[in-house]
Amino acid sequence: MTRHNGLWSNHGTEPIVTSPALIADRYELIDDPFRGSMGEVFRAYDTRLDREVAVKVIHRDLLGGDLETELVRRFRREARLTAKAAHPGVPEIFDIGVDQNRHYVVMELVQGATLRDLLNEVQPLPDGWAAFIAAQISAVLACTHAVALIHRDLKPDNVMLCVDGTVKVIDFGVAILADMNPSSRLTPPGATAGDARYQAPERFLGLATPQSDLFSLGRVIQDMLRDDPSAPDALVALSEQLVQVSPEQRPVNATEVFGRLKPLLGRLASLPGFVTSGRPDALRMYDETLRLLPAPLGERCAPVHASYEVLTPRQARARAEVYAADGRFNLAVRLLDDAIAAADPADRIVTDLRRDLAAVLVDAGDARRAVDACAVAVKALAGRVAPTHPALSSLRLSMARGHAVLGELRQARDVYESLIDDFVTAGGSTSAEHVVAVCELAALLAIQGDAGHAEDLLVKVLDVPPVPSCVGRVRELLAAVRQTRHP
Structure with a gap:
């Protein structure tokens, strides 16, 4: 009977034999790894807490290219989002870091x-x-x-x-x-x-x-x-x-x-x-108590936290930028929230704080809050700049993408169509932002069964034509859309 010993990997793949190693002077790799979608997954031993864990290390052959920075950013972000899920049906995330250019995540070992x-x-x-x-x-x-x-x-x-x-x-x-x-x-x-x-x-x-x-x-x-x-x-x-x-x-x-x-x-x-052990009695007892809980009545209140340092709005923006760059998104959001609450609503810098807050939430992958923050920032920025100004169009694109990630396809489509209409009204050559919006709307239309409309949009963009850097993307998507119409 085949078993993976809790290591999540593609079934049937051969293990990669390597020498024993210690990661971060703490995690001893005690078993040969299996290849997953992003890296090798090891059975390991946590020398500090005296327990077995799983350690996932990003593939070395994915590093060193032009996409390394972006790949590592996503690797870390997905680990944080998985940790945020905090569900017993998702392996628990214990640690994340980098050791001698080996980016790793330490997780619960699933038996x-x-x-x-x-x-x-x-x-x-x-x-x-x-x-x-x-x-x-x-x-x-x-x-x-x-x-x-x-x-x-x-x-x-x-x-x-x-x-x-x-x-x-x-x-x-x-x-x-x-x-x-x-x-x-x-x-x-x-x-x-x-x-x-x-x-x-x-x-x-x-x-x-x-x-x-x-x-x-x-x-x-x-x-x-x-x-x-x-x-x-x-x-x-x-x-x-x-x-x-x-x-x-x-x-x-x-x-x-x-x-x-x-x-x-x-x-x-x-x-x-x-299924050989059954759920332990202590866990069964705990589960029984959960049935007595009332249904939730609304959103959980945000935790109250004390501010130990008074920062000006500009200082808060600078500090939040450092936190976000380091992946400490919760701290960045807290700083910006506090700065917005403390500032005079009439002060123009509040708009900049709202833009920063939206950007941090987008980078953090917090789609629900990002959509709301983008909407507030768009409203604050409207009238100060043109509808197709990069600062405003970026917020609107992020809002549309957030709706799509949340499965709110109708809302996403409305935002895309409004932004594209503004680009068309503004006239001029087809900008990169315009092409991106058209491509994403076309993909959305195609999956909603309107591939003909999607194809028309993409052909029209190629007729302009778009900026050279966008031509390949448009053609790739056009071919994929046509495949959905004529499989």
């Missing part, structure tokens, strides 16, 4: 087997397990999507069934390889990072939304139901809806999916060789 292992040995699954596993995955996605963390490579290889029967979704590394920011795109239109069978159609247009993960979940459910003539009709119907071509034809979100799976849950049959 169990991949869902791929299970399906290779047990088909069909005993009654109830498909719905149970799908429900746990959807609960994880509901949490990660809330912090705008889209998996992008959900498949049986990246789902771990632990020995106590719980499920963990692993390897969010592919999330680093795709980004809504075209200036640092690592995956071009027409190509995807991950297993093509589980990729939603919009992924081939360079877009990923929460509904893209739901498509992948639909494929996973279909894998679990294969060769099972007794599969519940409701589960079959749900899987078919999840894999619809248009994101808008799929369930609204992972919470809805969980709600549809919940009535299908029941007592589970045993899984010898896979």
Whole structure:
């Protein structure tokens, strides 16, 4: 029976034999690594806390090129977002750092087997397990999507069934390889990072939304139901809806999916060789108490914190810039929030503070707060500069991308269309910002089933023509859009 010993890696890959090593004078690599999407994953020993962990080190062959800085930035950001998810169905992040140019993340070592292992040995699954596993995955996605963390490579290889029967979704590394920011795109239109069978159609247009993960979940459910003539009709119907071509034809979100799976849950049959220990009594006792909690009534109040130093708005901006550059986004946001609250609303520097706050939240990947902050900054800047001024157009693009990442496609489309209309009204040659907005809107239109409109937009841009640096991107996307119309 194949086991990965908790290391999340592509099933069937050969281990890379290396010499033992110590990272950060703390983590002793005690096992040969497996290759994941972004790096080698080691079983390791934390010499300070006397426990086994998993250490993921970014591939050396990905470093040293023009994209190294951007790749490392995303590597670190995704680790922080994963840590922020704080869900028992996501491996816990313990540490992150760099040691002798080796960028690493230290994570919980997951003990169990991949869902791929299970399906290779047990088909069909005993009654109830498909719905149970799908429900746990959807609960994880509901949490990660809330912090705008889209998996992008959900498949049986990246789902771990632990020995106590719980499920963990692993390897969010592919999330680093795709980004809504075209200036640092690592995956071009027409190509995807991950297993093509589980990729939603919009992924081939360079877009990923929460509904893209739901498509992948639909494929996973279909894998679990294969060769099972007794599969519940409701589960079959749900899987078919999840894999619809248009994101808008799929369930609204992972919470809805969980709600549809919940009535299908029941007592589970045993899984010898896979679920062997059961959930400890202490954890079962704890879980029982959680059922008594009332439903949440609203947003959690922000924690109160004391200010130990009074800074001027300009000092706050400078300090926040340093924090953000170092990846300490929460500190940067706190400084800017405090500076905005303390400043005279009529002072023009408040607008600059709001712009900075929006930029930090975008860089932090906090899409929900970034969208709101961008909207406030756009309103504050409107009237001071032209609608297509780089400062304003950048905010509007970030707002549209944030809506898309959150799955709010209608709102994203409205922002893109408004910005493009302003560029057209302004006249002149097709600028890079104009082309970026057109490309992203075209991709959005195509996944909503309006590929003809998307194609017209891209052809019109090429007729102008756009700035030379944008021509390749437009042509790549145009080819991908045409492929959706004539597969």
